[in-house]
Amino acid sequence: MPWRLLRFVTSGKHPEPQMFTHHDGLKKVYDAVIIGAGGHGLAAAYYLARDHGMTNVCVLEKGYIGGGNTGRNTTIIRSNYITPEGVQFYDTSVKLWQDLSQDFDLNLFYATRGHYTLAHTDAALRTMRWRAEVNKHCGVESEVVGPEELRREIPMMDMSCGGHAPIIGALYHAPGAIARHDAVAWGYGRGADQRGVQIHQQTEVLGIEVTAGRVSGVRTSRGFIATSKVLCAVAGSTPRILDMIGVRSPIYIHPLQAMVSEPMKPWLDPILVSGSLHVYISQSARGELVLGASLDPYELHSTRSTLDFTEGLAAHMLELFPFLSHVKIVRQWAGMADMTPDFAPIMGKTPIEGFYLDAGWGTWGFKATPVSGKTMAHTMVTDTPHPLITGFSLDRFRNYALTGEKGAASVGH
Amino acid sequence: MKIINCPINGPRPVSEFFYWGQMRVMPDPVASSDDEWADYVFNCNGAPGVKREWWCHTPSNTWFIIERDTEKDQIVRTYLYGEEE
Ligand SMILES: Cc1cc2nc3c(=O)[nH]c(=O)nc-3n(C[C@H](O)[C@H](O)[C@H](O)COP(=O)(O)OP(=O)(O)OC[C@H]3O[C@@H](n4cnc5c(N)ncnc54)[C@H](O)[C@@H]3O)c2cc1C
16 A cells, blocks of 8 residues: 555545535524435535525425435436427526536537437327427427338347337437436535535434415424525435425325446447336446336335336337347346325415425436526525426426426336 | 225235325315315325325225325325225
């Protein structure tokens, strides 16, 4: 061991720069409290401080920064949704992603790879044409391509899928990308921290104080905080928080699992999704295949993983890429997905004054991290929903005005 | 949770079963207000707890109720609808 390293280890002082400021305790009063230090909560804190000069803000996290779905997702970023509301919203996010590494001075490994949604049936192809038209209308690059292009671009793929689900075309979305998820949380967190926002990890919200229909404070595992604005950005824990204030919602929680293979030489550039086979796959910068499938079949508030999932996903993956049969799986995990009936998020104001909701991110919320942070910060400061999120209000379920995004969100992420 | 006790067929692997969601009581569609009806159609009790759920044993098409802790993933008991003691 080199001498300097040995001295460094034994000195007990580790003077490397700390990414986040350590705070001894909570203040008694904040202008705003954000529950959840996932990407969404931290992004909202960042834009509150950067764009609105609001810095007497704290972010409360019961575990650690990015330890929720932000650190568990398969990082697919795209905007080829099916409703105009969705397309415009996610397209704004894709644009924000482009210069985030610059903003943060931190490499997010943002890689534009292109994204293919495979069609195995006429019905799937029909939905894709519809999506392509809506996308193009909103100025988003999106087109239906035939088997020749797929054969050329992904030569390793078995176009017949073992004979029973032949691929007849695909929706191609050139801006489709992946990024390093932990770095996204750290970048937003550090940016907020540097501007004066306090991030408190190991601090769980246990209750919310409401006085005459208005938020007045938050009860935490480390004491009480007075505040008039609360943002709830807790993804899989949303129903628990809503229970504290008696707000009803359609959010239901199912686990979503994912896994990665051992690393191999680069052979897959684009991101692939097959709704019919319930799989999606991309190859990370480290060479691992990042693999995902559909939701677990029943409600569960836990992050356990199952062998059923690995077997099912592996079987479908082999239909697309039979040569992977020798490749080993090295990790598997789960997150708690906060699902909505129409596969669109729930964002904005709630029946409780000063209580703002950023939830219903299910299996699709990572890509929305920048835009949801920005629009929620705007909504909190002005107490009016940002124009990009009016289609996502909690009210839509009372008014039977759903934003049907299922055709573009399920399995597709 | 790997094995479910079907009230008709006894213990069977979970892969033989299908989940159909929480048991809910439908309000009277004529007497209920628009808000009550929307609440019934869309909203649910999403927080963890012991819940009563519809499940089906697919090979025998047996529909029945499971009382399950949705945080621990543990079954409290299973019974046919209407046969709860
Ligand atoms: C396996 C998997 C794959 C996915 N793949 C994709 C994908 O490819 N593309 C995509 O766009 N999306 C994907 N998603 C969805 C995406 O990960 C989420 O929608 C997104 O990360 C949500 O971010 P968030 O910041 O809202 O929530 P989270 O990152 O979950 O953060 C919420 C935080 O709140 C904290 N918290 C909860 N309760 C409390 C409390 N009482 N007090 C204090 N803190 C609390 C939690 O500890 C957590 O850290 C995937 C999800 C999973 C699980």
